[in-house]
Amino acid sequence: xxxxxxxxxxxxxxxxxxxxxxxxxxxxxxxxxxxxxxxxxxxxxxxxxxxxxxxxxxxxxxxxxxxxxxxxxxxxxxxxxxxxxxxxxxxxxxxxxxxxxxxxxxxxx
Numbered sequence: 001x002x003x004x005x006x007x008x009x010x011x012x013x014x015x016x017x018x019x020x021x022x023x024x025x026x027x028x029x030x031x032x033x034x035x036x037x038x039x040x041x042x043x044x045x046x047x048x049x050x051x052x053x054x055x056x057x058x059x060x061x062x063x064x065x066x067x068x069x070x071x072x073x074x075x076x077x078x079x080x081x082x083x084x085x086x087x088x089x090x091x092x093x094x095x096x097x098x099x100x101x102x103x104x105x106x107x108x109x
Contacts, residue, residue: 001047001050001102001106002047002048002050002100002101003045003046003047003100003102004044004047004048004057004098005100005101006043006046006060006064006097006099007032007041007042007044007096007098008041008044008096009040009041009042012064012096013029013042016060016064017029017044019062019063020046020059023056023059025056026046026047027045027046028044028046029044030043030045031043047103053100057098060098061096064095065095
């Protein structure tokens with residue numbers, strides 16, 4: 001048995017969970033926050049038998065799209081000024097970060 005930890009953007013979560021459920025995968029959702037952009041993410045816990053691993057990963061790939069977004073960062077003060085200036089930066093958000101972990105023991109009670 002394998003445990004998939006998939007960290008996805010909140011915008012992709014509903015569609016992804018729906019598609020996983022259609023394929024009869026059980027999913028546990030945990031709210032999480034990204035450290036860099038401090039934006040909403042969802043961490044999904046998906047337990048799968050090894051023969052179903054690639055099918056589950058394909059569903060995650062197809063339903064976790066990356067996209068560009070512009071965020072405002074604050075430039076540190078230079079010289080004598082003490083104020084911060086907003087500075088727009090284009091970043092890629094979305095997609096998925098996935099970890100696959102071997103499970104030694106599993107019990108459903």
